[in-house]
Amino acid sequence: MKRELPVFLTAITGLILLADYYFNIPALKPYASAMQNWGVIIAAFTLALAAANLIKIHTLRVSRGGRIGTVLPSLVLLTGLFVTIFSGIFLGRSSPSFSFIFNNMYTPLAAAFYAMTAFHLASASYRAFRARSAQAAVLLITGVLLMLGRAPIGETIWSRFPKIADWIMGVGNLAGSRGIMISIAVGVIGVSMRVLTGIDRAHLGAE
């Protein structure tokens, strides 16, 4: 029963929401709307559970003491968490303190993280482009042609480089991407079907 009930609820909920999405059945609309609201309510509870886990782990780490490199990040996290919660709940999301945290702390940190991808990409490309096999050699040649086609210096060296790059992107790359996209779409339908019919129950835990 521990497994059958979740499978039954998943199937009923999924079928009602699918029927409501694809067909115009007025009788289903209130049920579909109610189920979506339940999803929001459940998400609120899981957020509380997840936040409790975060606070518990970092509080324990601070209370145990130890190296400054271990304690300090947890202390910063807990301080940031409580200050943000306090300013958001008690002072409001449009308050100057909440806006300051968002605009001057969160946004620059997120931008810095995003900017780091450039350096990581360079080091990953360096390793991937080493021509150790025929496939890696093809990757290297394609990559070099594409870089020359996209960078201004490439056109200066030879005017055909941008055209070669356009061909690689528009024919080779696009055909490969579309093949992968079709297979992913079919795979997603397969996963959904297995979950809705109860064939796939691994997310309910091991049997």
Next chain:
Amino acid sequence: MLVAVYRSRTSVPKIRPLAGLEAIEEAVGRATEMGKPVLFTPGYGDVAGTNAAPTIAGLDMLGYVGRLAARRDTKMAVTVGHPNTYAVALDVLRSAYMVEGRPDALGDDAVTFGSEIQFAFTAHTLGRIQREKPATCLFLGYFAAEAIIVAEAAVAAGSISIAGATNHFQLPFFVAACDYTLIGEEFLAAGAYVSNDPRRIGSIQGQDWVKAIAVALAVIGVIMQVFGNKSMATWLGK
């Protein structure tokens, strides 16, 4: 797909071995030998909505990896980026350890929630990789721009890394940075492959039939288009 599932009751189709999946068991074994943890993350996707399929496929693999780790007494470090996924991941890992008869071996900090926000989740995962120096990093789930950052962190920590994702914009980054990558549908079929469940494997065969039909329709459409008939292209474009 349903026909293939029905047929699998009498004859179980064979799935070709996938290098990335075969490597998971070896990678967990490596962590056991080195006495270091296995880091697993299903990304920051939700178990509901548009990112549900890769997240559920990732959680499916978490159960498999969790059982391998419990059997070999290897520490698991799981980072999660969505509260709903956190609750499910915790339950999946607990039940994997219980099935292996080692519920006490699962540490309190095995599954940790980082943040729903993309780069805060990334920082959380990077922190665990840098602090715990796992022998193996498994990135199986929903990933976006953080893919290359976490994959490179695994390289810097000296870990063997295996990735699986359906976001086709991020797949090249995983291919470039990780030791093995499960590309798109391979990843979605991974759970069925390791389960040895005939019905689940049957559904994978059904997916291949659907793909064959899609390819046939595309080829017919191209031929019709070449001869000036646009009806197939118009129908497929709807």
